[in-house]
Amino acid sequence: MNWKNELNSRILIVDDIIENLELISQSLQEAMPNCIIYQTNSVNNAIKIAQEMHPDIVLSDWDMPLKDGIDLINELKKDDKTKDIPVIILTGINCDSNSLKVALEAGAVDFLKKPFDIIELQARIHATLSINNEHQEYISSKERELIQNALNLEKSIEFLVKLKSKLSQFKQNANLRKKDQADIDEMLELIEDRTSYDNWNQFELVFQSVHPDFIKKLLKVYPELSMADLKLCVLIRLNISIKNIAYILHIKPESIKVSRSRLRKKMRLEQSQNLVSFLSQF
Template identity: 35%
Template sequence: MQISENKTILIIDDEPSNIQIIYNILQSSESSFKIISSSSSTLGLTIAMKAKPDIIITDWEMPEMTGIDIIIELQKSETTKEIPIIIATGVNMSSLDLKYALDSGAYDFVRKPIDESELLARVNSALRIIDYYNIKIEIERQLEKIKSEKNQNEIESKKRELLAKTLLLIKINKLNMAFNQELERIKHSDSKSDCEVFNFALNYTDEILKNGNESIWNELEVNFEQINEKFYTNLIYKFPSITPNERKLCAFLRLNLSTKDISSITFQTVRSIEIARTRLRDKFGLKGAETDLHTFLLGF
């Protein structure tokens, strides 16, 4: 596979003859390159910023700005800092010069006069790095996508679990209330109201209903916060005067529970819940019926 196919190479050199030599070498290679060039270093920098070529071959010493200056400028931008730049030089050839170029951000260097084999080796090496880097980025993107989808699936699963648990708790609570109401009815009838076992059962169900309210809410709240981590934080930040009971009601409304279901869980009358909902709408500045509370709370 030709990994360097259809790559763009920018040549910057103040000597047009050097540009032509590099151009001819690249054109004669087996790979297909799109080649652009500039004999002005400042114009070359502008082209690099706009065109974002795959690789840049630049002279070191130029009148307007040096090849090192170009590297430094390109590294300031997130969109160009990863472009590999090959420095072509026939003057600064000492080991200290070459170290300076590499430390400044040059990917590689090639000596002048340009040797065809050396230039192509440097270019192909740089382009392989580009392809491997692009593959790495794509793999990371795909992994992030998979992770995001997995997290979303887990969230949806937790939402279904929370809804099922909520409905079950509502059902249990309704049964407890119905059972307690039946015991109360029997208590006030002519049957076994003075029976010790009966009185124990009545007291026991009273205790269940008193403690059940708080335990049901605690369990729901733990599950709710696992799914909606920033809900309370965002809500309190925007409406700092909101009370604990109003926050609790907001959680139920965000779960899209009906007024009747909320009444069953909180042991409040339907009318009390309706009044609380109206107060919430006023506090949130919701007028009319254009936006319901559930839709509004989904934004937190």
Template identity: 30%
Template sequence: MNAQPKSILVADDDPVVIRTIFQCFKQMNGKYDLLNASNGQAAYEITLSEKPNLLLLDWDMPLMNGLEVVRHLKQVPSTQNIPVIMITGKFTSERALKEAFDIGVTDYLRKPFNQVELLARTESTLRFYELHKREKQALQQIIDGKNRELSSMVTQIIQRNQLLEGIQQKIDPLTAQHQTLVQVSKTIHQALEIDNHWERFKLLFEEVHPLFFKHLQRLSADLTPHELKLCAYIKMQLGNKEIAQVLNISIRGLETARYRLRKKLKLTNKQNLNTFILQI
């Protein structure tokens, strides 16, 4: 089965350059589908609509130069990862090239270039991008799996706490008459206090968010284990009711805990705690 052709947008205000590049790729037997644009604005709009696999952009173009096109595309989630080879003049400075790489250009070609160099740069850029995309997808699958496991652990903790609390509520009225039930009630209370799941949860959480707790402790060295747990559950975007159930506290108790956490993190009245935690 033949691989689907890769699409390449060639943007240059010189029609001779575009014809030359098209002629170079013509010998690749349908391996590439070529698009063209004669100015930066057109290149930007075509990229937004067509999502090509690679951009070959001239540095100097009317309406919007190559660097401006890249800057705008990097701000759009659907185009920010498209690789770009910048076509430059012979005398483009090293400083200008550094600026191009800093904003996200993948590679560059100096005019005049030959067919071998053009095709080699194109092939290597597309291979690198494809490898990077696959690695990113594989990593995301691992992270998604660990997030599902974290969510499952939270659900198990909530269900366990609800079960033990239900049993304790039934036992409490009888404890005055039965000493054995007093001991059972104490055991249940201790079980609710001891969080055997936390260490396992923390290890798994740190695999998904490796520097989260270290960053928090740099912000405030005196955060308690209870407050670190609260931050982790906020990071997972659990609701207040779920967090209260996991921590085995009331909603009022959770509000107090959030207030103390805000104080330790030195948040202003305008800063939202959840938003702040999610950005860490």
């Protein structure tokens, strides 16, 4: 079986029985010699390891004292840093179909009964990591598409701004009938609406399809953020330059710098903290 894609994977094994930890760890190390394996016999330690090391996958026993495998999943799901780590539940007691339902509804990606064949476990890990990698690649491609949409939006707005300027100049310099002036005024209003509303709404819909909870999470921590702040956060999150943000929001680059500074104060961030990296956590 080919494990090339998972050679450098980080695997966290959680089981209250030390012998099980050693058996699973040794077997996986033989099959995937370059993978990094963390192991612990308690859920509390597992949570700390997950937060610090961010493993690619967690293999957890279900039946453990104090906190069990389902408790582990629930704790991981509470933290944005660990909520997307896939968990495979291993169990020798809760083996019926209802238990499977409970594990999957809690957020486990797979469920394996003990005693299990180590080859089957390796295959489940391989499948889970492959799906997870594909998901990450999909998110990355959507990120690139989103940034391209933002740049297209910038070009569209730049064109509309120039068109608006030309129409305004034409209206001032030409000897127009009242009807023609009214028509130009109507066109100018349409351009203004287009630059300030339609394009942003379209962009926001695409952004939310990639990062559906970004704004919700921001507002939960910083409820005082205005709509202008949220727009700025979205564009900074995509690492778009100040110049391009200015085009997209139809304001001067100097105003963007001032807005960024105000945003830092609202979020109580030190100057040393990178704003893009900070917003990427949401």
